[in-house]
Amino acid sequence: MMNQQRREFIKKTAFGVLAGFGAASGLVPAFSLEKTILPVWDETPVSGKIRWGMLIDTRKCKKDCQICVTACHHEHNVPHFKTRKDEIKWIWKNSYKNIFPTATDQFVTSDVLNRSFLALCNHCVDAPCTRACPTEATFKRWDGIVAMDYHRCIGCRFCMAACPYGSRSFNWQDPRTAIHDPSLAYPTRQQGVVEKCNFCSDRLVRGLQPACLEACPEQVFTFGDLNDPQSDIRMLLETTVTMQRKPELGTKPSVFYII
Amino acid sequence: MIEKALKGNRSYWIWIASLVTLIVAGLSAYSQQRWFGLTVTGMGRDVSWGLYIAQFTFLVGVAASAVMVVLPYYLHHRKEFGKTVIIGEFMAVSATLMSMLFIMADLGRPDRLLNIMLYPSPHSMVFWDMLALSGYLFLNIISGWAILGAERKGVPAASWVKALVYISIPWAFSIHTVTAFLYSGLPGRHLWLTAVLAPRFLASAFAAGTALLILVSLILKRTTGYDSGKEAREKLAVLATYGGIANFFLLGMEFFTAFYSNVPAHMESLQYLYFGLDGHAPLVPLMWFSLIIGLGALLILLVPALKKSTKWLVAACMALVLSIWIDKGVGLVIGGFVPSPQLEIFEYMPTSIEVFVALGIWSLGLLILTILLKVAVAVKMEQES
Numbered sequence: 119m120m121n122q123q124r125r126e127f128i129k130k131t132a133f134g135v136l137a138g139f140g141a142a143s144g145l146v147p148a149f150s151l152e153k154t155i156l157p158v159w160d161e162t163p164v165s166g167k168i169r170w171g172m173l174i175d176t177r178k179c180k181k182d183c184q185i186c187v188t189a190c191h192h193e194h195n196v197p198h199f200k201t202r203k204d205e206i207k208w209i210w211k212n213s214y215k216n217i218f219p220t221a222t223d224q225f226v227t228s229d230v231l232n233r234s235f236l237a238l239c240n241h242c243v244d245a246p247c248t249r250a251c252p253t254e255a256t257f258k259r260w261d262g263i264v265a266m267d268y269h270r271c272i273g274c275r276f277c278m279a280a281c282p283y284g285s286r287s288f289n290w291q292d293p294r295t296a297i298h299d300p301s302l303a304y305p306t307r308q309q310g311v312v313e314k315c316n317f318c319s320d321r322l323v324r325g326l327q328p329a330c331l332e333a334c335p336e337q338v339f340t341f342g343d344l345n346d347p348q349s350d351i352r353m354l355l356e357t358t359v360t361m362q363r364k365p366e367l368g369t370k371p372s373v374f375y376i377i
Numbered sequence: 378m379i380e381k382a383l384k385g386n387r388s389y390w391i392w393i394a395s396l397v398t399l400i401v402a403g404l405s406a407y408s409q410q411r412w413f414g415l416t417v418t419g420m421g422r423d424v425s426w427g428l429y430i431a432q433f434t435f436l437v438g439v440a441a442s443a444v445m446v447v448l449p450y451y452l453h454h455r456k457e458f459g460k461t462v463i464i465g466e467f468m469a470v471s472a473t474l475m476s477m478l479f480i481m482a483d484l485g486r487p488d489r490l491l492n493i494m495l496y497p498s499p500h501s502m503v504f505w506d507m508l509a510l511s512g513y514l515f516l517n518i519i520s521g522w523a524i525l526g527a528e529r530k531g532v533p534a535a536s537w538v539k540a541l542v543y544i545s546i547p548w549a550f551s552i553h554t555v556t557a558f559l560y561s562g563l564p565g566r567h568l569w570l571t572a573v574l575a576p577r578f579l580a581s582a583f584a585a586g587t588a589l590l591i592l593v594s595l596i597l598k599r600t601t602g603y604d605s606g607k608e609a610r611e612k613l614a615v616l617a618t619y620g621g622i623a624n625f626f627l628l629g630m631e632f633f634t635a636f637y638s639n640v641p642a643h644m645e646s647l648q649y650l651y652f653g654l655d656g657h658a659p660l661v662p663l664m665w666f667s668l669i670i671g672l673g674a675l676l677i678l679l680v681p682a683l684k685k686s687t688k689w690l691v692a693a694c695m696a697l698v699l700s701i702w703i704d705k706g707v708g709l710v711i712g713g714f715v716p717s718p719q720l721e722i723f724e725y726m727p728t729s730i731e732v733f734v735a736l737g738i739w740s741l742g743l744l745i746l747t748i749l750l751k752v753a754v755a756v757k758m759e760q761e762s
Contacts, residue, residue, distance in 0.1 A: 134381040202723065203421030216719040220642065221729020237719070246564050252503035253492040272492050273415075276503060278425040282565025282717040288425060288485065290416035309414040310485030 171344035171372040178336040181234045189333030195306045197296035206227040209238040210313040239285040239315035240371030247277035263317045269313040275312035286314045381755035382748040396744045403737010406730045418731040423723035424714040428731050431710040433479035434593040436472045437556045442586020443469035444549035445616050460605040466521035467749040473514040475742035502559045509552045529756045553578045568646035568713045577627040583620030585701035588694035603754040618678040650712045657722045671700030
């Protein structure tokens with residue numbers, strides 16, 4: 119009888135102590151067994167405070183070089199399908215008249231005609247894709263990035279019809295069959311959802327620069343906060359003549375080009 | 378009332394069996410699509426909508442055209458439409474269901490369809506289209522069924538039913554207007570970026586949908602002996618003619634604006650569809666065929682002697698439906714994606730899997746229409762005898 123009560127008592131005390139540890143670890147972060155790195159979340163996002171932007175100096179870009187494309191697609195597990203129909207791309211190269219179809223001057227220098235031009239999501243201020251999305255699976259982040267929630271996307275492809283730059287790709291089939299060298303840096307997607315360039319939001323949160331910029335041997339890219347007048351990108355934009363893709367549509371792209 | 382659909386002659390059951398066969402074939406094709414993904418269709422990165430969305434657009438028009446009988450009968454008390462109204466309403470039910478199924482068939486993740494309701498996004502036209510279509514479906518099935526039930530009992534329909542019918546009239550215009558807004562609000566697609574898209578959708582719907590209604594009424598007369606009246610059909614033919622004229626007039630406006638202004642972006646899609654662009658002209662014969670048979674149909678309908686003959690009426694109605702099906706069900710969607718935003722041309726051709734899924738959905742719609750009309754005709758014939 120005595121033994122039974124003793125046993126009960128010890129059991130309850132042990133549970134109580136354990137519960138106390140649990141509570142303490144919740145209240146005092148130093149006690150917790152699993153730790154969250156808080157500095158990442160330190161700053162409360164203020165909508166519109168930052169606007170990430172990119173400047174591409176096409177004069178420095180080598181015609182047949184694909185280093186940035188390969189780096190981006192590897193980092194983000196972008197599948198490589200052979201057929202154009204199934205193609206998925208976040209960043210790619212095309213000619214002047216394809217990238218700037220409404221800007222073709224009548225007499226373009228042969229240098230410009232021979233150059234290749236990079237295209238990626240423009241992260242527009244007034245993005246037609248986020249307007250068209252019926253589930254907010256694609257949305258505008260507080261820092262100007264047009265992001266995707268792959269778990270909410272229903273695959274209606276309205277954003278693809280809405281995007282005037284052809285920046286979006288759809289997973290017509292299981293992408294994992296066409297990822298030959300998987301990267302651990304970013305999750306793979308599922309069949310049936312749309313994806314596109316995320317301005318490396320996954321890297322920015324780790325304090326890194328976009329993968330394309332980091333890989334480029336020619337310093338083609340400048341990345342920074344368009345809302346900060348002291349940033350490199352703003353300085354360059356104020357001192358150089360730049361272009362945007364289809365500015366007449368009023369989407370206000372955040373990707374700029376030096377021709 | 379539904380038990381009336383279970384009694385039929387040999388040809389009725391053969392018809393039902395063939396529809397069920399096609400539905401099963403469609404389901405099997407769809408299971409392939411679910412398993413392997415939308416890669417089994419002809420769609421791709423450049424032409425990212427195809428046969429499914431095109432059928433959806435055409436069928437919303439058919440659904441909206443029920444208003445062409447509902448409006449004169451209920452608002453203007455045109456008694457000659459009394460026996461046609463129920464056909465129009467049940468056609469609207471079946472067409473709305475089919476259009477919703479075509480959206481489902483087009484989704485990459487149909488299992489997440491409810492996200493449209495779980496995360497309502499008023500800035501998206503899909504949200505409004507979903508509200509418009511599901512509302513229209515309920516308005517028509519409830520009012521049609523209730524009126525038929527009242528008729529069977531020989532009592533006047535309840536007053537709330539009348540209210541639903543009146544609401545369904547502006548609602549019919551709204552479904553096709555919102556469907557046009559799905560397209561006409563997208564900045565980079567110049568074939569769609571036009572203020573006359575919604576009016577043209579309505580005009581072509583009132584032409585093709587009404588012509589289809591005339592054909593269904595004639596089929597019912599032939600197969601069941603239920604005659605909704607020559608007078609009603611002739612009046613409907615007049616409405617279809619006006620709808621068709623308005624449609625081709627608005628198409629002419631598109632051509633003028635694009636080619637007189639000479640703005641490349643406005644011309645390119647029309648060039649691709651009707652004349653060929655950079656040597657790519659796969660749809661040119663089809664688009665001209667659509668134009669010629671459509672105008673030919675209107676010509677027949679404008680000659681009183683020809684319109685009075687059932688043979689010519691059938692030919693004209695069939696031509697008008699086919700013409701607008703090609704225009705809206707092929708040209709509009711594919712043309713909107715060619716050339717691509719980067720001025721590239723990707724040729725789209727539906728695959729057999731896509732065609733079978735589409736046939737399956739059409740068959741399911743026809744099966745529902747058959748059952749509804751079977752009940753309606755049985756009730757109506759009972760009252761007459």
